[in-house]
Amino acid sequence: MIINHERMNATEHSVKLRLENFKQVSREYKLPLTPQKVAIFRTLAESSSHPRVQEIYEHVKMEFPSISLATVYKNIKQFLALGLAFEIPMPDGPARYDAKLEIHSHAVDTADGSVYDLELAPTIHLPEIIMGKKVKQAHVLYYL
Amino acid sequence: MIINHERMNATEHSVKLRLENFKQVSREYKLPLTPQKVAIFRTLAESSSHPRVQEIYEHVKMEFPSISLATVYKNIKQFLALGLAFEIPMPDGPARYDAKLEIHSHAVDTADGSVYDLELAPTIHLPEIIMGKKVKQAHVLYYL
DNA sequence: CTCTATGCAAAATATTTGCAAGGGA
């Protein structure tokens, strides 16, 4: 297992890739790309701290002071449905979000609420089918 | 990987083991064993459907009509802190609970909200230490 | 007798919804 400390933010390159994917998927589903929506996705893609909805809202508010919390909620839900983001449910308090595309796992430090990205070693392969259904999302959550 | 369909409830034997453990831990921490608390734990231990707080409340209410939802919340939180129960955070809606003692994983069917217990094959061993901290709880969550 | 638990009500959080107006493709 490789642990990605990610003290720094996502690289510009990977942010660009995520944004391109986001735009492509939006076109595919004929969903309009509003500036607010792009700002919400970019905030998520640029962050490495697995922000809460509230934090995304506060960040986007700097650029769009009139944005509503409901808009952020609606967009995040849409990202999840489109497979553009992961949700990391937390044992206490609101969920955290992650725009990383590859399936990976998270370690949640319950002491301070920080979330670490983990890459599973390639020898650990998660099942793709369970109970005859395709695995849409897999999270390995460790509570420390 | 072995999938435990668990259409039936937990066996009487395993329920007895869980209840004994619960009572021993309570004595250890000098926490009074009230009838309500025992009923809440028993409800959890006997169920195999990973009930929500609300469902536990409704079940215990049959035996203790005056029980309060707050009491169920308080007790469930205490069980988590004592390691007597697992919490399974859900992508939508309230978390589910499980009194199973061994670390195992869960598959969440997002279509109907049902939760399956999974036993990880022994060849897949989860790390016990991450970032220098002991893993208190590990969940492998699959969203189907 | 002491300490935690219970039950009730109110408060605090968190998330969703309805709807009129705005805006992207």
Add this chain to the structure above:
DNA sequence: TCCCTTGCAAATATTTTGCATAGAG
């Protein structure tokens, strides 16, 4: 133009808290 989106406010959950009383050990 056609939908989807936005922003606001109100409505819904959901969970926590304070406090007086009850009860376990």
